[in-house]
Amino acid sequence: MSEKDLFSGRLKVLGYIIVLVIVVLIARMGYLQVYDGEYYASLADGNRIRIVPAVAPRGTMYDRNGNMLVTNHPGFAVSLLPLTEPVSEDVLNRLSGLLNVPVAEIHKKIDDHVGFDPIRIKNDVGPELTTIIAEQKDLYPGVVIEVLPIREYIYHEQGAHAFGYVSEISDAELEKKKEEGYKSGDIIGKFGLEKIYDHELRGENGGEQVEVDVTGKPVQVLGRKDPTPGNDLYLTIDKDIQAAAEKAIDEQLVQIGAHAAAAVVMNPQTGEVLAIVSRPSFDPNLFVNGISSKNWERINNNPYYPMDNKAITGEYPPGSTFKIVTGTAALSEAKVSPEEKIFDSGHHWLIPKGNADGEALGWINFEEAMAHSDNVYFYEMGNRLGIDELERYSRMFGLGKTTGINLPYESEGLVASRKYKERVFNEDWYLAETFDAAIGQGFNLVTPIQAAMIMGEIAANGKRYKPYLVDKIVDGNGNVVQQFKPELVGQLDVEDRIIRLVQRGLRGVTKFGTAAFVFGRDYPIDIAGKTGTAENPHGRDHGWFVAYGPFDNPSIVVAVIVEQGGYGSQSAVPIGKKILDAAFHLNAPKAADADKDKNKPKN
Numbered sequence: 001m002s003e004k005d006l007f008s009g010r011l012k013v014l015g016y017i018i019v020l021v022i023v024v025l026i027a028r029m030g031y032l033q034v035y036d037g038e039y040y041a042s043l044a045d046g047n048r049i050r051i052v053p054a055v056a057p058r059g060t061m062y063d064r065n066g067n068m069l070v071t072n073h074p075g076f077a078v079s080l081l082p083l084t085e086p087v088s089e090d091v092l093n094r095l096s097g098l099l100n101v102p103v104a105e106i107h108k109k110i111d112d113h114v115g116f117d118p119i120r121i122k123n124d125v126g127p128e129l130t131t132i133i134a135e136q137k138d139l140y141p142g143v144v145i146e147v148l149p150i151r152e153y154i155y156h157e158q159g160a161h162a163f164g165y166v167s168e169i170s171d172a173e174l175e176k177k178k179e180e181g182y183k184s185g186d187i188i189g190k191f192g193l194e195k196i197y198d199h200e201l202r203g204e205n206g207g208e209q210v211e212v213d214v215t216g217k218p219v220q221v222l223g224r225k226d227p228t229p230g231n232d233l234y235l236t237i238d239k240d241i242q243a244a245a246e247k248a249i250d251e252q253l254v255q256i257g258a259h260a261a262a263a264v265v266m267n268p269q270t271g272e273v274l275a276i277v278s279r280p281s282f283d284p285n286l287f288v289n290g291i292s293s294k295n296w297e298r299i300n301n302n303p304y305y306p307m308d309n310k311a312i313t314g315e316y317p318p319g320s321t322f323k324i325v326t327g328t329a330a331l332s333e334a335k336v337s338p339e340e341k342i343f344d345s346g347h348h349w350l351i352p353k354g355n356a357d358g359e360a361l362g363w364i365n366f367e368e369a370m371a372h373s374d375n376v377y378f379y380e381m382g383n384r385l386g387i388d389e390l391e392r393y394s395r396m397f398g399l400g401k402t403t404g405i406n407l408p409y410e411s412e413g414l415v416a417s418r419k420y421k422e423r424v425f426n427e428d429w430y431l432a433e434t435f436d437a438a439i440g441q442g443f444n445l446v447t448p449i450q451a452a453m454i455m456g457e458i459a460a461n462g463k464r465y466k467p468y469l470v471d472k473i474v475d476g477n478g479n480v481v482q483q484f485k486p487e488l489v490g491q492l493d494v495e496d497r498i499i500r501l502v503q504r505g506l507r508g509v510t511k512f513g514t515a516a517f518v519f520g521r522d523y524p525i526d527i528a529g530k531t532g533t534a535e536n537p538h539g540r541d542h543g544w545f546v547a548y549g550p551f552d553n554p555s556i557v558v559a560v561i562v563e564q565g566g567y568g569s570q571s572a573v574p575i576g577k578k579i580l581d582a583a584f585h586l587n588a589p590k591a592a593d594a595d596k597d598k599n600k601p602k603n
Contacts, residue, residue, distance in 0.1 A: 056203030057149035059230035061163060061193070063239040064274075064471060068154060070163050075150035076130045079118035080110065080142055087142035095121065095143060098129060112171070112184045120185045123289045124150045151187070151288045157281040159242055161309035162235075162273075162407065162469060164192020165284030167291075190287070192309075193233065193469060196406050200473055200481070203230035231481055232474045236272035241265055244582030245275045248575045252562065253279060256571055258540075260563035262310035262448045264467075265579055268456035268548060268557045270486040271465030273405070274583070276449075278310040304563075312403075312410040315445040316561055319532030319568065320373045321544045322440025324454055326381050327370055328502050329393035332494040335384040338366045338501050344376040351432050353379055356533065356567075370505030371513030373531060375439050382438025387429055390437050391417040397454050398464055398490050399446060405467040413450050416443035441535055452559035455530070455546040457492055458506065459554035462499055464490035506530055507551055514569045515545070518577050525584050526551035529576070531568040540564040543571030549580060556583045 061070035078099060080087050087110075096103045099122045109119050130145050137143075151166045153159075169177070169186045180199075182188065189198035206227035249261045265275040280302060286295050299306050308314065330336045346360035347353065355361075355375045361368070369377035382390060394400065400415035414420070416437040418429045436442030446454075449467060457464045466487040473482040492499065506528035510519040514531040528551050532544030543565035548554045558576045565571030581587050 054206040054225075054227045055146075055148050056205050056227035057229045058151060058166070058187075058203065059201040059232040061233045061235060063235055063237045063242075064272075065238065066234075067239045069159060069235070069237070069239065071152050071154065072149035073152045075124040075148055076127070077120050077123045077146040077148045078125055078129065078133065079120045079144050079146050080106075081118045081144045091140055091142060094139060098132065099125065109185070118144060118146055120146070123148060151285075153284045155243075156283045156285060158246055159237065159276075160192075160281050160284050161278045161311065162192055162237065162276050163284060164194035164196075165190055165287040166194050167287045187288075191284075191307075192407060193235075195408055197233060197470070197473070201230040201233070204228040229476045231476075234471045234474060236274065236469055236471050237276075238274045238583075241579065241582050242275040242277070245277045245575075245579045246279075246281075248578035249277055249279050249560075249562075252565075252571065252575050256562070256565055258562050258565045258571065260304040260310065261561060261565070261575070262314055263558065263560045263575065263579065264311050264449045264452040265583065266452055266456060266467055266557050268459040268465070268554050269463075271467045272471070272486075273467050273469050274556070275579070276309075276311045276469075278308065278314075280304050280306040282306045309407065309409070310561075310563075311448045312405060312407055314447055314561070314563075315411050315413055316447075316542050316544075316563075317442075317444055317534040317536075318440035318446045318451060318454075319534035319542070319544050320375075320378075320440060321451055321454065321530050321532040321546050322438075322444060322446075323370060323373065323378050324458060324502060324506070324530060324546075325393050325397055325399075326378050326385070326390065326438045327366065327505065328397075328458075328492070328494060328498060329385055329389055330381040331366065331498045331501055332393075333385060333389060336366060336381060341365050342369070342377050342380055344369075344374055346376070348376050348379045348383075348435065350383065351379075351435055353432070353435050366501065367505045367508050370502070370530075371508030371511070373509075373514050378438050379435045382434045383431070385434075385438070387416065387418060387434045387437060390434070391415055394444075396490075396492060397457060399450060399454075403449055403453055403467050404489065405449060406469055410449075411447050413447055414443055414445035440532065448559050448561050451544065451546050451561070452557050455548055455559065456557045457490070458499060458502055459528070459548035459557055461496065462492035462494065463488060464492075503528055503551070510547070515547075515573050517569070518573045524586060525549045525580065527580065528554075529573075531573060533567050533569075536564060538564075540566050543568035545569075545572035545576040547576050547580065549584070556580065558583075 057072045060068060063069055092103055092106055096106060101122055106121055109121060133140050133143055133145060153163060166187050167190050169182055169188045173188065174182060174184060189195040189201065194201065204227065206225040245263050245265060249263060253259060253261060259280065261279045263275065263277040264273065266273045282299050331338070341363040343363050344361040346355060346358050361372060361374055364374055364377060394415045399413055401412050402410040420443060421427055421429055433442050437444055453464060466489045468484055470484055472480050472484065475481050509515050509529045509531065510527045511521060515529045519527055527547055527549040529545060529547035534542040534544060536542050543562040545568050546559045548557045558579050560572040560575045562571040
């Protein structure tokens, strides 16, 4: 073969290869355009189109009369929105110094972030910082200012344990809630009603579809979806009663040198909670944008635990308030008649347990014993009943289990019983322990809301209603999404006449008994009540007061405990009276006085 033929053959092979390459390229181009065209078009759009979300405001909370309690205010958030390339390290360092947020924390937010949403670095920043970023935008490429709804608790500490608080979702919470649509950086309810009704309050985020150029600058808005605000909660809380209860507790704690207390106010005929207080408290606004180390240490190091809702989690010996249960059981089981008199010498004749301060009342009947909270009389009732009957009636009243109130972390309390002592201590039961149980000491533990329920059952003629805090849930258009109704959850299995006897004994407490020095015969509303002093191995005794009124048609039940407050008649009763004053509008100016005020000259 000549050299010319050899060259010609090689040229043909090269030609075939070139043709083959061209065919492959054409085929590949056709494949990309025809089969994968839509996919790559979406990628191209992804490079020039961004979704800028608009956060939905959480629903508002109102009291039972339509007064706003929890709302939102517009605030500015500094966020990262890297449209064309990651935000440079120089910018991150500059931003860290401006916002006082560690660079490591910013990197963590970037690493944890998924999707094209802005990466929020700091919420609710002041106008001076947003002005700096706006004026020096060349120094902060990829940094944007978002307008966000910021949660606002109007009355700060007031109602904090009921309303709860919101904060940014944690890693652990996000892991559990990813399937529910939660994302890193979301603000969620962490405590109280904010936690229980988080889904109802959250709303649905909206946003804008924005076209950007090659530099990442917005060119035009392609579409917009307005955010849908969360549903509103109309509570059973009465703002004025809530404020009065908190003020009464704060003033009394200062006056007697105590530091912790709780109160519950409810309607015994429905279960509606009108006020719920726990002291010490906290300002939920501190948590909205991430609580500072200084504020958290101040709260966390408080020995009286401000974050505990003592109204539903605090477990205390009920003291003499438990005599309501013991008395109901003794009368119902015919262990005593209302007229039978028992001699109080100051100590019981079987076991030398006596009254506070060695008091001796002589011959007394049931009504007198209840009114004066006589221990010796109720020791004898415990002796006649036995611990098993006391346990049975305790559980009939609903003790030893949660009430079911729509707040998180409620405690069950404890009912004194043989089984409990045997299970925990592996010991037999003794008569002295029955005596203790009969006057609300020993193994008995109740929460303040359980104490309110006990009194409420007597007030409502044996009916027990589930306590609740939300009356209705309403959407943004004013439509009622859910209406809550009273729920009957128990009924005392005792005769009506027995309940009337107990009611009369409790009425005597405020007329001539342990609370008479505060209420007396001149109080304009007929009140039934019961004081209590619960022994405390860690300091002074706890003071109790439970009451209801008006006597003939009860609409208000109050339960108050003052930790280490001493005698309930001295520590808790004055608080209870001020709450009842507010509930019955006894401090409101009279019409004649109001007219005089109208006619006064204005300065």
